[in-house]
Amino acid sequence: MTVASAEGHNGNYPGKGIGHAVGVAVLGKGTVGTEVLRLLKEFSDSLEQRVGGPLEVRGVAVSNLDKHKDAPEVQGVYLTDDASELVTRDDVDVVVELIGGIDYPRELVLKALHAGKSVVTANKALVAAHGSELADAANEAGVDLYYEAAVAAAIPVVGMLRRSLAGDKVERISGIVNGTTNFILDAMASTGASYEDALAEATRLGYAEADPTADVEGHDAASKAAILASMGFHTRVTFDDVYCEGISKITADDIAAAKKSNQTIKLLAICERLYDDAGNTTAVNARVHPTLVPNEHPLATVDKSYNAIFVEAEAAGRLMFYGNGAGGAPTASAVLGDLVGAARNKVHGGRAPAENPYADYDVVAFDEVPTRYHINMTVSDRVGVLADLARHFADDGVSLSAVRQEESGNEAHLIVVTHKALEKDLRAIVQRLSEHDAVQAVNSVIRLDS
């Protein structure tokens, strides 16, 4: 197979010519784009060997030419502010989208795919919102759409779900997929700091952005959960399907209580199947929320800003993948891995496995998912309160795995851990408890990784 355009454009590569050149367009030159361009130079010989032909950067699109024109990575490279023109150029075979945002990159990626270019993107928001539309466009054009870097950067979870587990049945995925929030929770656990202080420290060290909302409220993790669930369950799950609760209400008291009970609070993205009594999958769900994880679980030991994805599959059993989930270099590593894949296919033929939502399960709202609550309440310190409130759960058909009363200064705390019940029923109970005359306050509700 020949690369449609490269040959005409640049027919001979003295001393290199092990195959056709593959033309690459890079959109965006932020942290990741700069690192991708740098590594394309540093690794050029290796990449040529692995692709079967040289990777040639045909152009880099930026919004502000003046800002970037003197950067060392773009010397001798065509720099343009017209991304739309660049992605359809005849001498471009693969487009690498590293712009961020949704609407503008969507437009560019669709244009590239329609023009027969394979696309590599690191844009989780784009894939979580419009992945199916992009996959359809790629299928129609017979080209590749790669997005390993969209989930947990250099941790190759996309490849793992697409390829390595292609002969297995993924039962459940739970993961720490946001480094900022893991850094904050880990700092709170190891220093006893408040959420506010840990966030300030994360900001100071560059782990949190000036506006940390997307990270701390779980939106970033929710995009990744949508992508993981889509791949793992062969069903279209989008960002809007994902229940999302961040860590901004987690207190130092919550962390201390978790520690005392040999658990750790992690912000988990959880993708799971719902089963009928015969064990058949009836639906799937994806969600993001703070979760109590037993200390002996592999995810509990994931510290600092590291990410990890824990996968349970029918035949493979338990697998975990751990690494840097963000940052210029780790993200660039994933982008380049994808680029080698897309370029190999341009040289040798073939297509990577694409989105394949054949299973088409119902995606149920979180309300309908069984979960478990750890509830901490301040209660009146009178005889019979424990029995009284425990009865409250029993009346609603929710059984408890533990009830514990603790004195804390002048206050009496009641800690209740439920067995599994539907999220909506547990939520309703908590609402009614908060109105109960023996309950002074519901201090925290944290779900278990049940």
Place this chain on the structure above:
Amino acid sequence: MTVASAEGHNGNYPGKGIGHAVGVAVLGKGTVGTEVLRLLKEFSDSLEQRVGGPLEVRGVAVSNLDKHKDAPEVQGVYLTDDASELVTRDDVDVVVELIGGIDYPRELVLKALHAGKSVVTANKALVAAHGSELADAANEAGVDLYYEAAVAAAIPVVGMLRRSLAGDKVERISGIVNGTTNFILDAMASTGASYEDALAEATRLGYAEADPTADVEGHDAASKAAILASMGFHTRVTFDDVYCEGISKITADDIAAAKKSNQTIKLLAICERLYDDAGNTTAVNARVHPTLVPNEHPLATVDKSYNAIFVEAEAAGRLMFYGNGAGGAPTASAVLGDLVGAARNKVHGGRAPAENPYADYDVVAFDEVPTRYHINMTVSDRVGVLADLARHFADDGVSLSAVRQEESGNEAHLIVVTHKALEKDLRAIVQRLSEHDAVQAVNSVIRLDS
């Protein structure tokens, strides 16, 4: 693209026909083969969707027909004891080799490749000994050779090195790649048991084979080290290149001493680069030996019979992959993942990335590799022994990071931890120390994961 033979053999698949059928031959029906056949049935609909056409088992080869003919997995399937005929049949597209051993499967795999069949094998000994010959045969025929299951079963380390890190530079690989020895070392660490007792327990529970030599002496791990080094460094490394030392000399005292110094002894497969002063790779090395790992290292927490591979790459940073490294189902998961890949390529065209030893580094013997020793000696309890023996290292140009004298009953122990020095020099020093009149015994020498 059409599958050469499948169409004629079985042209229509009412109600299924999303693509051509792919004919599969399975060689061997032990634990893994049985599980592969079972899952091929259980997952048939999913596999068809993922391949783009149904996977059809055209035949199963076993050495003893009578033993297997009534097994449920082979009912309605062509069962033969003539593997050699099966692998060249026109209606077979992909051959799955699960026989074990080296010479006989080598002959069958070569025959299959020459006949244009893609091959999936779980046979680490075969790949570590003859991987290059097989890869050449696959290249010549333009077909695929997959062996994810040969290293750490369901942990997708082959795919990770071949594809996900294809745009990066692998610096170092260290891994727990043998479940039997990890089970034994973990049991010794958690119960204080002797090596002999822990081995007996592993045998009783089915984690160790009746003849445990290949596991406990590190041969199994050495095969995997050869494969990992070959892929990671794009250089041909075979079993014979790998230094190999097992765990049978590790004592309860060694384990206790490691614990006291906040370390854990693991049998590691280590693949690393050697660098010149400018940071360029001069050679590579692969080795297997018991290794002191700091407790805070992710590999230290890998317990029971789990495996884990720790990879350091220039851009990606530190990655770890954890899971079941053995067993029928996890191995079958890896085999089926490969089978889907090979079958997809038969349906859609394209080839998987193959062995690619373009870097062709020198593979140096372990003697020439810098390492670090932890040495425990029983010494004469007289004034000046510590200084005297420390001087011994200094005279040989080896600097020490720690020297510690400990009384143990009537004995005086000297514990010495060296800085990096060439393996051959450290070995020579230990030899001379053992002949030193102040040294009553060299009790143990364990390398650090330096």
